[in-house]
Amino acid sequence: MNINYRSHNEILKLASSVIDLIWHFFPDSIDKPSYERSEVGSLKPAVFNEISAEEFFLKVFNSENVQGKHTTNHIEFGAKQIIIVRDDDDKEFVMKLVEEAAMVETVFDCKGMEFDVVLYNFFKNSPARKKWRVIHSFLDKNEKGVPIFSREKHCSLSSELKQLYVAVEILNFN
Incomplete structure (x- = not known):
């Protein structure tokens, strides 16, 4: 089948x-x-190329994280959405950018699961x-x-x- x-x-x-x-x-x-x-x-x-992480998350979440001030997004990220990153260093970086707005996990941690996904910076690192x-x-x-x-x-x-x-x-x- x-x-x-x-x-x-x-x-x-x-x-x-x-x-x-x-x-x-x-x-x-x-x-x-x-x-x-x-x-x-x-x-x-969608593929976003040659865009900074900050600019990308601003576009996706319509959020800003500047000097500790965070405005939330216009996209509702729920239990089925996740940002997938290559490794723990990227995970830490992205988690600081999105804070509570989305789940962030590595490819390895998500294996076998299904989500609506943003795959972040896979090739760069x-x-x-x-x-x-x-x-x-x-x-x-x-x-x-x-x-x-x-x-x-x-x-x-x-x-x-x-x-x-x-x-x-x-x-x-x-």
């Missing part, structure tokens, strides 16, 4: 694309699952750093300056892609 009743097609497509990357670069690291589809439609996930650029070799074979994939040199991407997949699987936009 390949029908998913809890996530919409755009999230499932994103999860499938991460699986495709893992399978392409590290084919022996996972069993390739069959692709799921959904009867549920929704908007594509990645231990793989510039190694992510090799992904372009999968997406565009002719792009200049893209490094050639080496399993030994890029081995950290295997766990990074799996962690990204777990984060995407947590997304639930019903």
Whole structure:
């Protein structure tokens, strides 16, 4: 059965694309699952790029945390919403920004759960750093300056892609 009743097609497509990357670069690291589809439609996930954490949370929560003064949000974050961060350092940073306005957890802590999610700064603090650029070799074979994939040199991407997949699987936009 390949029908998913809890996530919409755009999230499932994103999860499938991460699986495709893992399978392409590290084919022996996972069993390739069959692709799921959904009867549920929704908007594509929003991506905020090149924006400071403070500016992002101001836009999302319409909040300010300046010199101990915090105004609350126009978005009601409830029990199903969460901000997912890469590690405990990011968790501490984001918790100071949002205070009581939202739950904040690491990808590891949320594995197996479902939330309406904001995934915060996943790539910026990645231990793989510039190694992510090799992904372009999968997406565009002719792009200049893209490094050639080496399993030994890029081995950290295997766990990074799996962690990204777990984060995407947590997304639930019903």
